[in-house]
Amino acid sequence: MKNKLKLLILYLIPFFASADWLDLNMPIGVTDLSKEVFELHMLIFWVVVGIGVVVFGFLFWSMWKYRRSNNKTPAKFNDNHTLEIIWTIVPTVILILMAIPASITLKKIYDSGTVALKGINLSVAEGDFFALLGPNGAGKSSTIGIIGSLITKSDGKVKIFDIDIDENFPEAKRMLGVVSQEINFNNFEKVIDIVVTQAGFYGIPLATAKEKTETVLKRLGLWDKRDEQARNLSGGFKRRLMIAKALIHEPKLLILDEPTAGVDIELRREMWDFLREINEAGTTIILTTHYLEEAEQLCKNIAIIDHGDLVENTSMKNLLSRLDVQSFILDVDQPLTLAPSIANFSIALDDPLTLNVAVQKDQSINDLFKELSNQGIQVNSLRNESNRLEEMFIEMVKKGAL
Numbered sequence: 001m002k003n004k005l006k007l008l009i010l011y012l013i014p015f016f017a018s019a020d021w022l023d024l025n026m027p028i029g030v031t032d033l034s035k036e037v038f039e040l041h042m043l044i045f046w047v048v049v050g051i052g053v054v055v056f057g058f059l060f061w062s063m064w065k066y067r068r069s070n071n072k073t074p075a076k077f078n079d080n081h082t083l084e085i086i087w088t089i090v091p092t093v094i095l096i097l098m099a100i101p102a103s104i105t106l107k108k109i110y111d112s113g114t115v116a117l118k119g120i121n122l123s124v125a126e127g128d129f130f131a132l133l134g135p136n137g138a139g140k141s142s143t144i145g146i147i148g149s150l151i152t153k154s155d156g157k158v159k160i161f162d163i164d165i166d167e168n169f170p171e172a173k174r175m176l177g178v179v180s181q182e183i184n185f186n187n188f189e190k191v192i193d194i195v196v197t198q199a200g201f202y203g204i205p206l207a208t209a210k211e212k213t214e215t216v217l218k219r220l221g222l223w224d225k226r227d228e229q230a231r232n233l234s235g236g237f238k239r240r241l242m243i244a245k246a247l248i249h250e251p252k253l254l255i256l257d258e259p260t261a262g263v264d265i266e267l268r269r270e271m272w273d274f275l276r277e278i279n280e281a282g283t284t285i286i287l288t289t290h291y292l293e294e295a296e297q298l299c300k301n302i303a304i305i306d307h308g309d310l311v312e313n314t315s316m317k318n319l320l321s322r323l324d325v326q327s328f329i330l331d332v333d334q335p336l337t338l339a340p341s342i343a344n345f346s347i348a349l350d351d352p353l354t355l356n357v358a359v360q361k362d363q364s365i366n367d368l369f370k371e372l373s374n375q376g377i378q379v380n381s382l383r384n385e386s387n388r389l390e391e392m393f394i395e396m397v398k399k400g401a402l
Contacts, residue, residue: 043098044098047094047098051094117139117143117305117308118307119155119156120143120305120308120309120310121310122143122303122310124284124286126161126252126284127279127282127283127284128300128301129275129276129284129285129287129298129300130284130285130286130299130300130301131287131288131289131295131298131302131303131316132144132288132302132303132305133288133289133292133295133302133303133304134305134306135306137307138308139307140257140288140305141181141257143305144178144255144286144288147160147165147255148176148178148255149165149169159172160172160175160176161175163175174202174249174251175252176255177246177247177249177251177253177255178254178257179242179246179254179255179256179257179259180242180257181261183238184242185230185241185242185245186230187229187230187231188229188230189230190226190227190228190230191226191227191228191230191233191241192213192217192226192227194230194241195213195216195217195241195244195245195248196209196210198245198248198249199212199213199248202249204249209248212248212250213244213248216244216248219274220241220244220274221240222237222241222244225237235262235263236262236264236267237267239259239260239262239263239267239271240267240271242259243256243259243271247278251283252282252283252284253283253284253285253286254283254284254285254286255285255286256275256285256286256287256288256289258288258289258290259271259275259289260289260291260294261290268294272294272297272298287299292389295316295389296316296320296389299316300316301313301314301315301316302315302316302319320389320392322392323361323392324361325359325360325361326359326384327356327358327359327384327385328356328357328365328383329350329354329355329356329382329383329384329385330354330355330356330357330372330379330381330382331353331354331379331380331381331382332353332354332355332377332378332379333377333378333379333380334353334377335352336353336355336377337352339355340371340372340375342368342372342375344360344363345357345358345363345368345371346358356385
């Protein structure tokens with residue numbers, strides 16, 4: 001009886017050791033697809049458990065039934081080709097049957113029907129400083145990924161300085177430098193080693209690579225930190241190191257994906273100056289950023305992508321000229337108790353020394369100053385309430401253009 005109880009326990013171990021029972025299983029999920037993945041996972045789990053129970057159960061049953069203490073003599077087996085064939089075919093059939101639902105589920109995961117880009121037609125002139133903007137999920141990163149071959153496009157053509165990436169990608173790659181959002185270097189390597197190694201990927205001889213690395217690191221203010229491990233750098237200096245990597249082979253096209261994210265104001269301004277400098281030296285730059293002030297300050301032309309569609313492709317000046325209303329903050333010299341009343345202008349008093357004025361596209365700010373002067377109000381300073389490009393974005397959102 002004891003032995004039978006032990007055998008029963010052996011049979012039940014796989015069931016009680018299931019991931020569900022121990023609360024170690026993968027979560028069921030909330031979407032239909034995640035629930036389907038969970039069900040597939042459990043199906044495969046129980047198929048494996050079932051096979052284990054049958055195989056090992058038969059093995060233990062045979063050992064028990066034909067044990068020596070029962071006066072059984074060992075069996076003598078001859079080759080049985082039929083049994084061997086069955087033993088090979090059965091697991092194969094089981095694996096195929098398990099692969100069918102797995103393949104169907106994988107197709108649902110990776111072939112969801114989502115189209116990241118919907119046939120955009122974009123051209124950037126040589127020497128341009130170009131802004132590629134749009135809300136989250138618009139398709140900006142997909143566009144950059146396709147240009148850099150990190151994402152396989154389903155259709156269309158990409159040319160970098162008239163070199164088709166499908167026909168001669170190695171040559172096109174030499175023209176291209178990409179600064180991604182993610183940090184993509186070994187944090188335990190020295191700064192100088194990271195850049196020299198990157199140069200080696202482009203076939204630059206070691207002596208030349210060291211000279212170029214010194215030049216690039218000095219331009220980016222990293223030369224004093226050349227012997228430090230990258231993990232010791234601040235977020236801003238890590239961004240500079242990313243740019244140094246992208247520039248080491250002197251690309252004609254530099255793509256910057258959120259280059260100043262997480263960078264303090266001082267470093268951001270320094271990076272702006274550096275980017276203007278390399279652009280003026282002839283490097284074409286494509287910039288994606290969520291800092292709209294950055295795009296307005298640096299870029300000459302702009303494209304806006306939304307849900308995979310190209311909704312704007314024009315010059316920065318032309319886009320901003322379509323702004324219907326601009327809000328200005330005026331600092332006055334004497335405290336006011338009420339906002340002045342001027343025909344056709346909307347004026348609010350933020351505090352006794354600050355006016356908030358909305359100026360329509362067809363209104364002249366000179367007329368505003370003239371009327372304020374007639375009322376004895378002197379203006380000490382004038383500034384935009386918010387970035388003009390930001391106001392343009394907000395206006396486009398309100399109109400449903402984004």
